Amino acid sequence: MQNLLLFIDKVSTWVGQFFSWLILLLTLMISWEVFSRYFLDNPHAWAFDVMSMMYGSLFMMAGAYTLSKNGHVRGDVLYGFFPPRLQAWFDLILYFLFFIPGVFALAYAGYGFAADSWAINEHSNITANGPPVYPFKTILPIAGFFLLAQGLVEIVRCIVCIKQGEWPKRGDDVDEVDVAKLKEMVNVKDEDIAKLDALLTAGKGTK
């Protein structure tokens, strides 16, 4: 069981990270499209559709990854003050109340939505001869499925936390603000900060 959950966690991360690279592709594609339009005078009709498909797939498929790294925004004014057990209880209840029904419904509805699109072999109607839309619509149930699976992992995390009194560790990942890395980047060491502190207290002493 434990292994299965860890495996799901890894798969979510891997899938999310795989789709993350779409941003690089998107950057290069749009830049090329702009260049092609202004300088080669050769705009592509499909560019707009492909752009939005890349963006949509990117963020949808990164949803489970973000959840596994606790990256979805929370209102943490009060939450931050809770002891871990209370946090876990609230999370557990709300996972069952909001998350599971909501995401399940989204995935289920997305399945029907995508199936319809496959059935009629739907193409984009933004431009004439638009690219096929059904693969893109299929992203919706797939992302929902991964999110649901990751939600189950999170529920188990809550239960573990309720039992042990502290949150189980999450896998390592890049942080937006990684203080150690930033310190290294600008060559500031902890000793320097400590030295500064001495300066500060000395200044107070003389006043």
Place this chain on the structure above:
Amino acid sequence: MKKEIWFGLTIMALVVLSAFVLLPAPSEMANGHLGLLMLALVVVAIMLGFPTAFTLMGMGMIFAWIAYKSQNPALAVQQTLDLMVQRAYSVMSNDVLISIPLFVFMGYLIERANLIEKLFKSMHLAMARVPGSLAVATIVTCAIFATATGIVGAVVTLMGLLALPAMLRAGYSVQLSAGAITAGGCLGILIPPSVMLIVYGATAGVSVVKLYAGAFFPGIMLATLYVLYVVILAKIKPSMAPPMSAEDRIVPLPAFAQVVSKDISSIVLPGLIGAIKGKRNAAVSMRDLLNHMGIALLPALAVAAIMGTIYFKVTAPLPVEAVAGVVAMGGDLADSNTTEEEAPSVSGLSEPEADGLQPPPADTTEVAKAEAAPAAEPAKEQAPAVAAAAETPVADAERQPAPLSFWIGLVSCAVALALFYAYFSFVRLEIFKMLLGSFFPLALMILAVLGTIVFGLATPTEAAAMGSLGGLLLAAAYRRLNYVVLRESVYLTAKTSAMVCWLFVGSSIFSAAFALLGGQELINTWVLGMDLTPVQFMILAQVVIFLLGWPLEWTEIIVIFMPIFIPLLPHFGIDPLFFGLLVALNLQTAFLSPPVAMAAFYLKGVSPPHVTLNQIFAGMLPFMAIQVFAIFLLYMFPAIGMWLPGVLYN
């Protein structure tokens, strides 16, 4: 700890209870009341700390089902599912939100290019003579860096590592130092290209282009107010921000410059010319001299290039006068700046202009050559030209004489240049070289991205993609682009975009349910029933948003509450664009309001142990007051924000 929890939980219980008490009895309850109940519940649920996107999604689903069930129980489930999937898909294929991941990516790349250290150093040397120079340099550095990256946490942390030690060592008060760093770091939220404005634009249906044009000057105004505050404070109370000692101001000169400035002249141009012509300095290599001559002449070349292109633009037989107006302004700015002895910034203003304007001139000269070609092509390029078409009569001749304003601009530029070179010493050349390596690339990039968006040359999406590409090139130019950096930026981008966009999925399902229940109508009739004047409504709205800024994040406030405010605006004759600018300014204050301000905690994380959170909060308060003052100013003089979009798009 326990006390706070019970306090918070009690308040939430009270909110839920009072919602039930205030609502009419279940028998008389209309759907609209359910909508209000939903709103109260969602605030409580968010405060419980569950990921907001899924709170909104789950609650929206439940209430949408209730709403449909009251109409037709048989179809309710299917309709709810359809609604959810439609809403989710509309976010997936949203053509406004698509620029969010791109701008975020650009931000992470620029942050990792590690420009900030150089930027701060060159800024503070360039401003050595300004009172409170370190704090001013901090604010300017923050403003530029935060604008380019838009990541509050990273900017505040980095400046906490760089600027805080420098300021404390120079004897600045802890409060002022902390305030300057936190306030400056949050500017990136407001000054475009910012993600907040995209989110507002997508929610309120306001064009992001107009929002960017509108937020530009309020953002600059806020930064200027901060700087003014620091300068005045440093003048009045030198003990809080002592002037830099002479030894701190010394800029080490390279060997040849020492020789030249001693033997010939300390002013760059005569010095270099003398050294190149004369044979006196055999020790100085010719290559150094020529290189530096080239660098020293850059501002002059930039001005010449700009004035040349303008001359072509103005005299070209096509209606492109808009550019004349824009550049005349650039010239004036440059002029007024030189008088402040802030010489290097002359080209800071003129170079980006050149960048923003160069692409179209190349195009027009081409067009001018092939005059027989149908006029359909240029029309695409010269959308902004409509702006000031009234200023000069439309040309019918091939080359029309340049207007007087052009010659005035030219002369003032020449005078500015002359002044600039008169004061351009070797020390300043060194500072100029440092700025060239840190300030100009960033400023150029921001202005290029903004310029192409605002002048209608590219859509925000395209400009954002070009900006990301620019970020890649910038990181490469500073030798910071490797697989690890790229991978980290890519992953962080995915997580941030997923966070914002999933929130959008949740909130669009939620607001659909709210509308279905008729909660919106109930609020509309209630607010209209209060019979407010537009001013009262505006103040009420801003106060509500300000208060919401305490417990909630700006993303949540915009996606949940803006859909409630926006439909009310037409009743009071308020432009949603103007409202958006006020909201953006207002939400800025939320970043600085204790005790939830994230900026303070980031700063605390890297400051020496004796700097307390209370000191940081105390330092933030004056800056928060300035923000409130800025909201007031914008409200009293809407032209600060509305002038640029008005000129460009009406």
